[in-house]
Amino acid sequence: MSNLEDLYREIILDHYRSPRNRGELESPPALRVEGFNPLCGDEIVVYLDVTNGTLSNIKIAGTGCSISQSSASLMSAAVKGKTLEEVHKIISRFKQLMTITEGTLEDGSEPEPIDLASMGELAALAGVVKFPVRIKCATLSWNTLVQGLDEIPA
């Protein structure tokens, strides 16, 4: 397990040091949504371009801790170019990842396995659930994305 945790740590550090899809999009036409996590001081700005039901482009700006910024980077890489339907599926799988182990680790047991292999690099964030105070850091960009998607006219 520790090898896997090392790998996850590497992925998170890599996305923190070299964030993917970092920048801004002209808004409008792009949708601009801001998120803030007062517990940690994380700020995320998500820019979304949706064309014909596809999230054709996404850019991330903002500042914050390594978890919030690497989660935003991982998210942007996971959802860019996907249809909105796929994006919603990825979001719900990620939310499952962030909630499924809550409260199950008090006895030191391993969390219920979910299909991490299907989640690619997002699986790296699975370790965050062991630190409940950081979950809000990890979910900030995702909640901001959801907020943006909700603003897209059907």
Ligand code: ZN
């Ligand atoms: Zn944070």
